[in-house]
Amino acid sequence: MILSLVGMPGSGKSTVGRQLSRRLGLPFFDSDHLIEERLGCSIREYFAREGEAAFRDVEEQVLRELAQGPSAVVATGGGAVVRPATREALRAGGKVVYLRSSPEELHRRLRHDTQRPLLQVADPLAKLRALHAERDPLYREAAHFHIETGRPSVPTLVNMILMQLELAGVLPLQP
Numbered sequence: 577m578i579l580s581l582v583g584m585p586g587s588g589k590s591t592v593g594r595q596l597s598r599r600l601g602l603p604f605f606d607s608d609h610l611i612e613e614r615l616g617c618s619i620r621e622y623f624a625r626e627g628e629a630a631f632r633d634v635e636e637q638v639l640r641e642l643a644q645g646p647s648a649v650v651a652t653g654g655g656a657v658v659r660p661a662t663r664e665a666l667r668a669g670g671k672v673v674y675l676r677s678s679p680e681e682l683h684r685r686l687r688h689d690t691q692r693p694l695l696q697v698a699d700p701l702a703k704l705r706a707l708h709a710e711r712d713p714l715y716r717e718a719a720h721f722h723i724e725t726g727r728p729s730v731p732t733l734v735n736m737i738l739m740q741l742e743l744a745g746v747l748p749l750q751p
Contacts, residue, residue, distance in 0.1 A: 577647050577746070578670030580639075582715050584708060585654035585694065586686040587675040588725055588733065595734045597649035600747075606651045610638050619653075620693050636662045643669025654694075654707075657714040666718055671746055673737055674719035676712070679704040681726065720744075 579596070581589040590606050597604035608619060611634055615622045623631050636659055642650050643665050657663050666672050677685075683701045686692065697703050716722065721740045725733060741747040 578643050578645070578650055579648070579741075580643075580650045580652055580666045580670060580672045581675055582652050582657055582666070582672055582718055583654065583675035583725075584677055584679075584682055584704070584711065584715075585692050586682045586689070587654075587677040588730065589651035589654075589675055591730055592675060592733050592737070593649045593651035595730055596737060599734055599738065600649065603646075603648045604651070605642055605648055607635065607638055607642065607656065608651075608653045610642075611635055611653070614638065620691075623693060632659055632662075636665070640665045640669075655711070657711060657718045663714065663718040667720070671721065671741065672719045673721045673723060673740075674715040675723055675725050675733070676715070677725045679708045682708075 579600070579602070581593050583589055593606070594604050612618055614634060619631065632655075635653060635656060639650075639652065639656060639662055642648065652666070656666070679701060682704050686695060687700065689695065694707065695703060721737070721744070723733060723736050723740065728736070738747065742749050
């Protein structure tokens with residue numbers, strides 16, 4: 577089973593995914609890192625040089641391959657849900673967990689981050705609000721489970737995800 581984490585940039589997909597994979601004894605993959613390995617350059621460079629459509633083609637291909645692979649936990653990029661085909665591939669490949677964070681919470685976490693091209697704008701909070709309005713329905717459509725991230729610790733979020741998976745019968749109940 578592939579357990580894919582979706583959500584806005586900064587929602588904790590990679591951080592939570594690493595700990596979740598440890599708890600489940602499954603490999604962890606960060607799709608953005610796999611994409612960069614395949615491209616031979618940073619996503620930022622490729623995005624600037626080739627454009628969003630070309631990047632989304634590669635992203636969709638990598639996520640389809642992961643969805644067909646052995647059991648793993650996968651952290652997707654924040655925009656992985658923009659294409660219907662990618663949303664369908666994620667859902668078909670296993671279970672999808674939406675780590676939902678408010679734009680204000682994301683801004684608090686990311687205000688000093690200079691590595692995210694989407695946030696290198698005059699008003700990052702406005703950009704996060706616009707992205708959230710656009711993508712929240714897509715994350716909801718793609719996801720089997722929704723977890724509000726708020727301010728819980730990473731171990732608490734991992735426990736919340738595991739509990740949801742157990743209650744849904746995806747994982748055996750722990751004693």
